[in-house]
Amino acid sequence: MTEAEFIERWHAEIPLYAAWGDFVLALINERLAAEVAPTTLDYFIKVPVKPRLKAENTLVDKAFHRNKGYADPYVNITDKVGMRFVVLLTGDITKVCSVIESLNEFWLYSKDRDYEAERLEKPLEFSYQSMHYIVKVAADLKHNGITIPAGTPCEIQVRTLLQHAHSELTHDTLYKPKTTAxxxxKRTVAKSMALIEATDEFFAQAMDSINSVIATQTQLLHMLEKIYIEGVGSSSYSL
Known part of the structure; x- marks a missing residue:
């Protein structure tokens, strides 16, 4: 496939990739809202999520000028449309991942990157961390009047706010082949990721302690309400 043919096909298929990204986001938001309730989705997600189509020049550069060795660059590039979910703590990442993996009636998923597995594989290394999923349409579907063929891919990234800050600072300056840090x-960036891991653990411990206190208080209030109702016969409020 030539660059011209690649671009021509991309222009023709932009609408279906946009429709697929919109469908994926709407479905995840619906399921995730139920998963995190009574917390609102707007509070749970720290950066607004919007499906993003890859820029044409970036797509062509990735397909033909980075020595990726793609057998079929158009098919092999799976992040032509993507989105990113940014949450507060690593425990919140698990909730988003659980939703993504549960929707197998709509798509087939694979993990292109798993920072937890990478930590186990390279325990002495501190670098870019994020969960990357590729979800592909399980069977032809229609969304907003557009037919999306089976196998159409979409990339989903899931990371914490601290991981996102690290990525925004370093991705184009450290992990792109056109630059050499x-x-x-590199050492400073590695130290920052080590601090990010430690900070996330401290925040998680603090949240566990806070939630434990809140749970104890709630149990006590329910016990007092029960005693009051049994003694008086009614309650004018509900906990």
Whole structure:
């Protein structure tokens, strides 16, 4: 496939990729809202999520100029449309991942990147961390009047706010082949990721302690309400 043929096909299929991204986001939001209730989705998600189509120049560069060795660059590039869910703590990542993996009646998923597995594989290394899923349409479907063929891919990234800050700072300057960072810069970035991991653990411990206190208080209030109702016969309020 030539660059011209690649671009021509991309222009023709932009609407179906946009429709697939819209469908994926709407479905995840619906299921995730139920999963995190009574917390609102707007509060749970720390950065607004919007499906994003890959820019044409970036797509062509990735397909033909980065020595990726794609057998079929158009098919092999799976992030032509994607979205990113940014949450507060790593425990929240699990909730989003659970929703993504539960929707197998609509798509087939694979993990292109799993930071937890990478930690186990390279325990002494501190680098970019994120969960990357590729979800592909399980069977032809129609959304907003557009037929989306089976196998159409969409990338979903899931990360914490701290991981996102690290990525925004370093992705284009450290992990792109067109740039070469000095060893001192790489070391500083690695130290920042180590601190991010530690900070997330401290925040999680703090939240566990807070939630434990709240749970104890709630149990006590329910016990007092029960005693009151048994003694008086009614309650004018509900906990």
């Amino acid at each position: 000095k060893p001192g810069v």
